[in-house]
Amino acid sequence: MAAVEVHRPAPITPTAVTTGPPVPVHPGTVPAVASVVLPDGRVVTGYASEPAKPEPVAAKPAVSRAAVNIAIGGVGFLAVCGGLLLLTTFITALTALITQLITLAAVVFGGWIAVQVFSPSRHPGGTTVNIRKAVIKRNHFHG
Incomplete structure (x- = not known):
């Protein structure tokens, strides 16, 4: 087996190399350079990375969406039931009106038929016999 060498990099302290006037920088706006x-002698310079922070969890609402949807559905159902109740009431009233009109028509038409059947005729029906010259003797008719 080969021996394993472990190299630990040593950080370099930054040197004061400036090319222009110093610019005031607020701490926290620019990350530190390391x-x-x-x-092997190479120098690597870069920004130190910060661990990823998890997204803040949004606060749950006091009432769940499912409960709100069920409540809205219930209100809609009640509105439909009220409309259906009015519709059935209207249909019931319309049926009663039609029944009364049919009964009235039957009574009027039946009365007209009864008057036609049971009233005396205006024109004579049957055979007409002229009996002016007939002679009645001793309760016998000789025609």
């Missing part, structure tokens, strides 16, 4: 010397 430089590291690798075992």
Whole structure:
């Protein structure tokens, strides 16, 4: 087995190299720059990465959406039931009106038929016999 070498990079302290006037920087707006010397002599400079922060969890509402949807559905159902109740009441009243009109028509038409059947005729029906010259003797008719 080969021996394993572990190299620990040593951070380099930044040198004061400025090319212009210093610019005031608020702490926290610019991340710190870190430089590291690798075992082969190369220098790596970069920003230190911060661990990812989880997104803040949104506060749950006091009432769940399912409960709100059920309540809205119940209100809609009640509105439909009220409309259906009015519709059935209207249909019942219309049926009663039609029944009364049919009964009235039957009574009027039946009365007209009865008057036609049971009233005396205006024109004579049957055979007409002229009996002016007939002679009745001793309760016998000789015609």
